[in-house]
Amino acid sequence: MNPYDEIKAYSKTVCEQIRWKKAHKVIAEEIENHICDQRDAYILQGDDEITATKKAILQMGDAVSVGMELDRIHRPKPQWIMISLTALLMLIGALANYFIDKSEYTLFCFAPYIIALTVFLICYFLDFTVLGRYAGYIYLLVLAFSAFQILLGKSVGGRMYYSTGRFTVSLSYLTLIFPLAYALLFYSLRHMNYKGIVLCEIGFVLFAVVLLLIPSFFGFIIFSITAFANFYICALKGWFGFDKKQGLLLALIIPISAVILALVYIIINPGFLTGITFAFNPYNESDGYGYLSCLIRDLLVNSKFVGKGSVPYRFESNIPEIPFAKTDYILTAITYNFGWIAFIVIIAVILAFSVLGIYYVTRQRSVLGTLLSLSIILTLILQASLYIINNLGFGIIPEVSMPLISYGKTALVINSSMIGFMLSVFRTGDIIKDSSISLLKPQSRIFMKMEN
């Protein structure tokens, strides 16, 4: 046998003992490199290649024993607690949607959750490095798809929807995928130095403009914060090839451009500021702009700790109905119908999910794993936070969903797939090497054309 084939045969025997196939490539590479180093040392001492290779392999020890030892160490890490919390949130969502609007819903309301669970499982078991391989394509696809929908979508109640046949897609929910797509753009441009920074900035502005055109101001806030976090982490870890201080200074271009775009949006839409003013003092116009916030606050004041709340005084004996309860105010509806205990349980589940998520993000070693999981967990946390604030009577138009709980098929499927990918990163991220992901770079050429 050829000496190099002997080395390959040794690493193959080692890998055959390791049940987790994803770990094979990384382990085989390290072992083969070691044998080659040892072989070269023996050659320098005067041995010929064949003898040197045989001695180097002998020095490694028994391949089966080594493989069995490594098999005990390398196992995927399914995050059972986070998987259980995801299932619990889905169950809460399905039950809440069923009990809050029984008139419209039969058991069929569970169908979207079955689809969401399937999507979650597919993404969970999918190799997340596929996203890294097609990073640039995914960004461009999401951008093109959103731009196309803005052109063809229709505005209903201040929100933009795109309908085709029986399917309707909410654009403000669709944009929940922007932070993830942008993280992929970051990943694909990280070796490009200053050119990479310029392209990232262009990529940021394009998504931000789409969000403000929809308009989804709070989607814009979520996207901007997540993009800045990605940039900050890249700078901190030196992934852009700059020193830390220089990188952190460059990261500031994201918040600066976000503030400029937000100011432009507010100047063009002065009504937005009025909405914000009433968010803090809704009783100034309790029959007009602040009606919904006043209703929410009244219902919460009259909610019990356990059980259905009492009817607010101003409604006399008429039980008030919350408009858009399932989509925008499901937490308020749950609290009023089942008591604050239900609210506390949901917040506790969300909090536990978020804390665990952040913890596992900090444990990631690969650039792709870190950027993907960070952008997903931040999108989920910020979504939930804005939704909770809105449901406590601070009348901000939500434009976002309560992950896995509020009604909205687009948001449900997008959130489920994102959580699936995030847990896939946590499960297998330990063994992922960025260098082993061969990147396809369509964006470079296209962005360069745009620059010109």
Added chain:
Amino acid sequence: MTVDKSLMSGSTTILILKMLEEKDMYGYQIIETLAQRSNDTFNLKAGTLYPILHNLNKQGYVESYEKEEGNGKVRKYYHLTSEGKKLLKEKHQEWITFSSAVNRILNGGVSYESV
């Protein structure tokens, strides 16, 4: 002089951690440095080293990263984390207690320090 392998098995982790405390190293480099420093007393097999290194990596005591060498070869380096430094300190203390006790017995009740 060759040493009984069972004597070394308990101290392999501390020796690897000590090597990495000085600088980041790749697997082959750890074995070579250890052999040189111990005048070939500690001839660690690679098959013993890598499971220990991977386990330390899994537990967060060491981190690994890849670095391209001048000859274009990509090597996997290991770096001791702050948790790893704490572990080394604990293991070192443990070793002092253990070795002094062994020496006290071997020297008929006289402690190692006083010999």
